[in-house]
Amino acid sequence: MTQAQAAPTTPGKARYLIHAPGGAPLTDFLALADVDPEITVVDVIGPRDSPHTAVVEISPDKARVLALHFSSASTPSQQLTIEPDQPLSMFDRAQADPI
Structure with a gap:
């Protein structure tokens, strides 16, 4: 977990990844x-x-506005994508232990 992932978010906001x-x-x-x-x-x-x-840290409403804006960009190769930031883990906790 990076320092950015460990820090709490501002109330009313969530973390999102914007990718290009x-x-x-x-x-x-x-x-x-x-x-x-x-x-x-x-x-x-x-x-x-x-x-x-x-x-980025933004409100869910702002995320929806950005998602709409990104999906309506005229040049597909220039489009940005946005998705909720999910914590990473090495193993899915639901899987059985292979050992």
């Missing part, structure tokens, strides 16, 4: 996120000059 197939669209989004008080960028993943994923 290339660095430019995400870089553009991050520039807009800097001036939007509804978006808190928690972490950026990827090379400094070409990040591919951002962890």
Whole structure:
């Protein structure tokens, strides 16, 4: 678990991953996120000059608005995707122990 995953979220907000197939669209989004008080960028993943994923803290309503906006982008290769940030685990707890 990274430090970003361990930190609690702001009440009324949740963590989401925003992913771009290339660095430019995400870089553009991050520039807009800097001036939007509804978006808190928690972490950026990827090379400094070409990040591919951002962890953001936003309200579920804002996530729906962004999802609609991303899905209506005119150029599919430039589209961003958004999904809830889920904690990672090495093993699915529901699976039986193989040993």
